[in-house]
Amino acid sequence: MQQASSEATAIKPFPVTHRLVLGIAIPMTLGFLTTPLLGLTDTAVVGHLGKPEALAGLAIGAILFDLIYGSLSFLRTSTTGLVAQAFGRGDRREQQAVFWRALLSAMALGLVMLALAPLILAFAPDLMTGDPAVAAVTRQYFGIRVLTSPATFANFAILGFVLGRGQGVMGLVLQIILNGTNIVLAILLGLVLGYGVAGVAWSTAIAEVTAVVIGLALVSREFRSGERPSHAELFDPAKLKQLFQMNADILIRSLVLNAAFTLLTRVGSSFGAVTLAANAVLMNIFMLSAFFLDGLAGAAEQLAGRAVGAQYRPSFDRALKLTGLWSFAMAAAVGMFFLVFGQPIIHLLTTSDTVRQEAYVYLGWAALTGLTGALAFQMDGVFIGATWSREMRNMMLLSFVGYCASLAVLVPWIGNHGLWLSLNLFLLMRGFFLAAMVPRKARQSFVAAH
Numbered sequence: 125m126q127q128a129s130s131e132a133t134a135i136k137p138f139p140v141t142h143r144l145v146l147g148i149a150i151p152m153t154l155g156f157l158t159t160p161l162l163g164l165t166d167t168a169v170v171g172h173l174g175k176p177e178a179l180a181g182l183a184i185g186a187i188l189f190d191l192i193y194g195s196l197s198f199l200r201t202s203t204t205g206l207v208a209q210a211f212g213r214g215d216r217r218e219q220q221a222v223f224w225r226a227l228l229s230a231m232a233l234g235l236v237m238l239a240l241a242p243l244i245l246a247f248a249p250d251l252m253t254g255d256p257a258v259a260a261v262t263r264q265y266f267g268i269r270v271l272t273s274p275a276t277f278a279n280f281a282i283l284g285f286v287l288g289r290g291q292g293v294m295g296l297v298l299q300i301i302l303n304g305t306n307i308v309l310a311i312l313l314g315l316v317l318g319y320g321v322a323g324v325a326w327s328t329a330i331a332e333v334t335a336v337v338i339g340l341a342l343v344s345r346e347f348r349s350g351e352r353p354s355h356a357e358l359f360d361p362a363k364l365k366q367l368f369q370m371n372a373d374i375l376i377r378s379l380v381l382n383a384a385f386t387l388l389t390r391v392g393s394s395f396g397a398v399t400l401a402a403n404a405v406l407m408n409i410f411m412l413s414a415f416f417l418d419g420l421a422g423a424a425e426q427l428a429g430r431a432v433g434a435q436y437r438p439s440f441d442r443a444l445k446l447t448g449l450w451s452f453a454m455a456a457a458v459g460m461f462f463l464v465f466g467q468p469i470i471h472l473l474t475t476s477d478t479v480r481q482e483a484y485v486y487l488g489w490a491a492l493t494g495l496t497g498a499l500a501f502q503m504d505g506v507f508i509g510a511t512w513s514r515e516m517r518n519m520m521l522l523s524f525v526g527y528c529a530s531l532a533v534l535v536p537w538i539g540n541h542g543l544w545l546s547l548n549l550f551l552l553m554r555g556f557f558l559a560a561m562v563p564r565k566a567r568q569s570f571v572a573a574h
Contacts, residue, residue, distance in 0.1 A: 136214055136434040140442040144290075145423045145450060151292035153419030155299030165307045166324050169314040178321050181261020185325075188248055188262065189269055192237075193276060195382060198374035199230055200280040200287075201425070202367060205511045207288025208426045212433025219289070221353035221360075223343065225367055226281035234274025241270045261321055268325035275332040282339035289346070290426045298339050306331035366511070373513035377520045384527055388547060391531060395540050402482035403540070405473045406490035409466065410547075413458050413494035417501040420451045424505030432510045437570040444562070447502050455498035462491040489544030496548040499555025507558060512565050516558065523553040 166182065203226040210218040245267055249259040279302065286295045306328050313323030357363075385407075392403040424447040431440035462469070466487045470480055507516040527550035534542030 135436055136212065137436045138212075138430070138434060138439055140427055140431075140439050140446060142446060142450075145420075145427070145443070145446045148287075148290050148292040148423040148426055149419040149447075149450065151296035151419075152287070152422040153416055155296040156415045156418045158299050158303035159415070165310055166314075169310050169324055177255065177257040178261055180255070180258045182265055182321055182324065184249065184258065185262040185265035185269075185321075188244075188266055191382065192244070193273075195375060195378045196233060196277070197280055198371045198378065199226055199233070199277055200284040201374055201508045202226070202370040202511075202513070203281050203284025204288040204422075204425045205370070205429045205508045205513075206367065207285050208290075208429025208509050209433030209511065211289050212430035212436075215433075216348065216351045217353050217357070219285075220347055220351060221358050221363070222288075222367075223281065223285045224353070224358055225364065226284060227278060229367070229371075230277035230281045231274050234277045237270060237273040237277075241267070241273075244270075265321050265325045268322060269328055272329040272332045275329075275336045278336045279332060279339065282336070282343055285343055286339075287422055287426055288429065290430070292422075294342060295422075298335060298342070301338055302331055302335035305334050370511060370513045373517040374508070377513075377517045380520050380524050384524055384550060387528070387531070388543065391535060391543055392540065398476075398478050398482050399540050401474065401476070401479045402486065403543070405470055405479065405483050406486055406544075408473060409462050409469070409487075409490040410493040410497075413455070413462070413497065414501070416454055416458050417451060417494065417498060420447055420454060421501040421505035423447055423450075424502050425509040427509065428506040429509030429511070432569050435570060437566065440566060440570065444506065447505065448499070451498040451502045452495070455494035458494045459491045462494075463488065466491060486540060486544055489541070489548065492548055493551060497551040497555070499559060500551050501555075503555055503558035503562075506562065510565065510569060512561075512569075515561055515565060519557040519561070520554065523550055523557055526550070526553045 166186070203222060206222045207219050210216075210222060245263050249262040249266070279298075283295060283298060286298065309327030309330055310324045313319045313327050314321070315323075317323060319326070388407075389400070389403070393400045424443065427443035427447065428440060431437070431443055467484060470483045470487070474480055474483070504516065507513065527546060530546040530549050531543070534546050536542070538545070
């Protein structure tokens with residue numbers, strides 16, 4: 125027993141270099157950037173049908189799907205953190221065990237979603253639109269996509285495993301397979317063969333299943349039969365409790381984050397349709413900044429988790445320094461890009477001159493979100509990798525309280541400027557509150573190394 129304990133806490137040094145950080149971050153950034161390309165393709169395909177209700181129904185269906193399934197993407201993040209720690213310990217058996225637990229959880233979650241689908245389809249579309257024709261399109265789109273829910277969640281588990289092992293290139297390959305297949309089929313089924321929204325939905329469903337089959341084939345090559353976990357190891361109550369607790373914490377964190385953006389839209393609507401539309405256009409700039417920062421957050425997840433698993437504090441500190449350096453460098457570059465080219469981008473995103481002029485007024489706030497959010501994205505990665513999910517949840521709740529307070533003070537004072545300032549303050553609070561906890565949490569996690 126003592127020997128096993130000493131093995132579990134053995135220090136396993138590894139170097140953290142710029143090349144290692146970028147080797148994870150760059151492929152994942154490229155992979156994440158295929159997602160908005162997919163959205164643009166779906167919109168273009170359905171837009172060519174010339175039916176406004178079809179485009180509106182697709183948009184609402186996609187929002188509904190992203191809202192529900194995006195909130196349940198904790199399977200990806202929790203798997204990444206737990207696999208990264210097992211990878212840092214050199215524990216190949218536990219890496220397999222984490223993967224199979226995540227995959228079984230994905231299957232179970234997918235079956236639950238299939239069971240809830242009739243209820244969602246009965247009420248959700250009518251809550252999101254008062255137009256029966258638009259609601260019918262939404263039901264058609266969502267009703268097809270929900271059929272492959274187990275595959276959707278399984279892809280979360282597969283990507284989480286790959287990222288946990290720091291295999292950024294394989295992660296990029298999986299994202300290209302998923303989104304690339306989706307794009308090609310959307311054009312073929314939706315436009316060439318004329319199936320419209322149904323064709324777009326089926327293209328996504330087929331792509332999800334294709335990505336699972338290929339992903340399982342690629343991941344299974346990493347497994348050795350002699351390192352296969354036993355039934356008792358796979359269903360270890362302590363390990364299952366850790367997984368479920370992490371998933372619950374990350375779910376709460378995601379729901380609060382969604383609530384913050386919903387509140388942003390709700391408050392923005394009080395300024396009228398033009399300002400609301402301008403804010404929606406500018407949120408695309410924030411989302412694009414997030415895609416660039418997500419890759420570095422993925423690097424922080426893997427390296428922080430690996431360092432905790434290896435019980436090697438110097439690698440953890442080095443990972444903090446380098447992922448922070450590259451996050452802020454990326455944020456500054458993206459921010460400058462949007463300041464310089466923001467107006468032409470706004471011009472492409474909307475044809476309304478009044479909306480364009482309104483968006484120009486607040487462009488600086490939107491361009492700033494990358495810089496104010498850089499630390500938050502990095503810290504999210506660190507806390508997920510180190511499996512400090514409870515603290516991440518609590519700091520998100522605290523930041524949300526601060527966000528609501530800033531909205532209450534700043535919006536009545538300076539209007540929509542106050543709304544955008546509040547968003548930037550929310551991002552800053554998330555980053556600084558988490559960063560303030562790192563020294564104490566690191567001392568606890570690396571106690572065995574002293």
